[in-house]
Amino acid sequence: MNRLFFSLLCFVMLTTASAQSDSWQQRVSYAMEVDMNVQTNRFVGKQRLDYWNNSPDTLHRVFFHLYFNAFRPGSMMDVRSRRQGTIQVGRGVDWDQRVKDRIVNLKPDEVGEQTVHELKMNGRVQKLINHETILEVVLDKPIAPRSKVVFDLNFEGQVPLQVRRSGRDNPTSKVRYSMSQWYPKICEYDEDGWHPTPYVGREFYGVWGNYDVKIKIDRNYILGGTGYLQNPEQIGYGYEKKGQVVNRPTGEKLTWHFYAPQVHDFMWAADPEYIHRSLRVRDSIPATKTSPAVPELTLHLLYKPTNEKAENWEKILTDAARALPFIEKHFGGYPYKQYSFIHGGDGGMEYPMSTLLIGPGAWLHEWMHSWYQGILATNESLYAWMDEGFTTYAEDRISAFLQSDTGFAHLGSYRGYVNLAKSGREEPLTTHADHFNTNAAYSAAAYSKGAVFMEQLGYVTGAATRDQILLDYYDKWKFKHPTVNDLIRLAEKRSGLKLDWYKEYWVNSTKTIDYAIDSLWEDGKETLIRIKRIGLMPMPLDVQLTFADGSRELHYIPLDLQYGEKPVEDSSLPRKVYSPWKWTHATYTLSTTKKLATVTLVDIDPSQRLADIDRKNNQLKLDWSTPTPVIVQ
Structure with a gap:
């Protein structure tokens, strides 16, 4: 090859690669x-x-x-x-x-x-x-x-x-x-x-950008919304600093001046009868060699005791302050200096630094949108499930924390998804938000199936790895409009597993998961259990065996498409790892050295994180107290 031509070719390839990256x-x-x-x-x-x-x-x-x-x-x-x-x-x-x-x-x-x-x-x-x-x-x-x-x-x-x-x-x-x-x-x-x-x-x-907004309105109206009020000493209404003298200009109107940095929208609300409460939940924390600076944070609440009691509204501030450390530990730091919970709208709707609430019940869901709609900000028309679903997932975890609930936090989302999958109305998550044939299918897909995506990802990668994926995702992609491919590649790097198959089945299709216990038998010194796949979406499996003496074994079958295995999640439980289950094969047989007559329970996915649409065939209970074993319903 001509040396000059080779040099030019290398230059073009490098330039193209640079441009693509x-x-x-x-x-x-x-x-x-x-x-x-x-x-x-x-x-x-x-x-x-x-x-x-x-x-x-x-x-x-x-x-x-x-x-x-x-x-x-x-x-x-x-x-x-x-x-x-x-x-x-x-x-x-x-x-x-x-x-x-x-x-x-x-x-x-x-x-x-x-x-x-x-x-x-x-x-x-x-x-x-x-x-x-x-x-x-x-x-x-x-x-x-x-x-x-x-x-x-x-x-x-x-x-x-x-x-x-x-x-x-x-x-x-x-x-x-x-x-x-x-x-x-x-x-x-x-x-x-x-x-x-x-x-x-x-x-x-x-x-993304900055908003400098001046709103001239009847002087009796109280406002709240996106951004930081720039003239609180001229406005008052609870925005002034403690002890500050408010000097309102004369005239029939006041001009409210807000500034909002690094946001993608601006919302405000106004009413002459708003009650304004605020709670400073932290002062600014300077950066150190090991951690970035943390901004001060004040929470605002503007409400009217019309359709809800005042105490129900005002509880939002104390609950939010209690939830904040848990939120930032698991989902990333809140980067702005204020957030406002505002009575208004027609349900609950999220905006940068603020939300509109018809009642106090949705405060946590709408606040968590600040992370997934306000800061990560995927294109919601194309990836509504990455906002609504991940927000629902986070809301469920935080609610469980606030209520000290140790049960399965995502049961409602799983039920919503299974009902959708069985309804005949399901459409792929790739469907544009406005193009779903029914509102019912959109809601269940975006909220329920989107939430299940994240909890079930923890089943595939291990929950601790999934939690780190969430933090990686936030840290790398905040203020950048990520797509599903960005999330999957990041999750692959953190977990060491291939996960494109998970996106292809769960996001791009409506194929469902359904595994069943097929049969049990003894062969020499081993007890064999055959599992069959009925649904069209393959998954790795956790199968737990319980024996008459109360002991348990976990049998982990990776999926061939993931090219690896998740780490041990429960070190107190013996785990046997099998060679991968090839997605083309309908059955897989696992084994234990325990006698068949000692097996009292076979349980596919005891954690219930697998979104199996028919859980009735996931468990087999056996009673060996009679000469012929009885299957316990």
């Missing part, structure tokens, strides 16, 4: 001023958006979300919801009970509106094309790779009656304003291109 994310910085009229429920605003195109691509257009436009008769959300009302699921219909057919019946002063009157890029007016909840901006000059532009927007809106997540005047909570998805928000652009996802009802995906 480069990671990038877009970056934003919002500065917004909004003026709210609480009589008309309308607002006007200005937005300056600094946008960094860190991609290698030239952008000829950009897209913005205009979420409030979903709350208009005939919108995609309206039509989709009414369609779900025609689908029978169990004893009822499939529509979201909060939405139903309410949108089609909204009056002109009750609908939502988001209108961008003018948008400039670097001072030049751009062409706008409205697609209901998506605004397309056709650029007069492309945005070059690795360059920055500035967008300036003038916009106005009308707050809809509370229908889904955001809105006003919820009749249950009596909260005036739940202001989520309220501003023109630029869509995310990543390795897969633009994500101009219409607002049909489900999850979100946003660009």
Whole structure:
């Protein structure tokens, strides 16, 4: 080979490899001023958006979300919801009970509106094309790779009656304003291109950046939400430092100034009757040679004693403070200086540094979204289960800790998944969140099957290894929008096992797990037990044998596709490790040197972490007190 050609080829290969390994994310910085009229429920605003195109691509257009436009008769959300009302699921219909057919019946002063009157890029007016909840901006000059532009927007809106997540005047909570998805928000652009996802009802995906937001509103209203209040001495209402004199400006309105660093969204809520409580749970801790700095943290609670008693609301702060050390030990450190639990919305919905709660019951679930939606922030439209499922998994573990419950914390998630798998409605976890045929299938998949993914991963890798995987995942991928492949590769490195098969079966398919005890017999000095696989998803197995004298043995059969074995989880129990079970083979035979007549129980997966859809055939109890052994039901 010609030496020059060889050198050029090596250069091209190295350059290509380097380019493929480069990671990038877009970056934003919002500065917004909004003026709210609480009589008309309308607002006007200005937005300056600094946008960094860190991609290698030239952008000829950009897209913005205009979420409030979903709350208009005939919108995609309206039509989709009414369609779900025609689908029978169990004893009822499939529509979201909060939405139903309410949108089609909204009056002109009750609908939502988001209108961008003018948008400039670097001072030049751009062409706008409205697609209901998506605004397309056709650029007069492309945005070059690795360059920055500035967008300036003038916009106005009308707050809809509370229908889904955001809105006003919820009749249950009596909260005036739940202001989520309220501003023109630029869509995310990543390795897969633009994500101009219409607002049909489900999850979100946003660009990391800083938000500087000024909200001008009736001076009697109390606000809470994302970010740090910059002018507490002018606001008061419990935000001022202890002993600080509050000096409110004159006039009918106050301007609340918030700043939120390194977030992908901004939510606020407002009501003149909010009760504001706060609890400082820690001071800042400086960095050492072995540990990073830990920020101070204050928890805020804003509520009205309308649909729940005050003591139930105020218990949130003490429970959250008690849970925090456990949370940070197992799931990673909380990086911000504040978090706000706010009465509002229509159920429970998570936002950076804050949540909207219709009642206090969902506080823990929504707070844990800060880790999986707020900080890791996978694309929820594509990976809703990596947010809702992992949040549910964490919630169950923390709830068990708070209640000193030593039972199986994830039983509810397993039951939810098994019911889904048997329903005939299941769709793969790879299904886009808005594209599930039924709300019922989406909910069970995202929450239950997603939670089972993580607990069952501990069955495959060992629970202690899984716990370290969770911390590795958080430390490596926080603020980076990870995908399922990122998680799997990280889990493989930590566990030393191949795990792509686990993703392929559990995430990409609806194949189920079902193992059964086939038969037992004696052969010379050994007792043999044959296990058969009925389901189409193969798994490694723990099989526990119990004998008449009370002794036990654990028989561990790795799966061939994992190319390794999990470590011992219970050192008090003798464990026999077998050669791998080939996924193509329907049966596997294990053995013990104990006599058959001493075997009283054969138990596939005594930990119940295996999501077997038919556990009735996982156990065989034997009574040898009669000449003919009796199978105990």
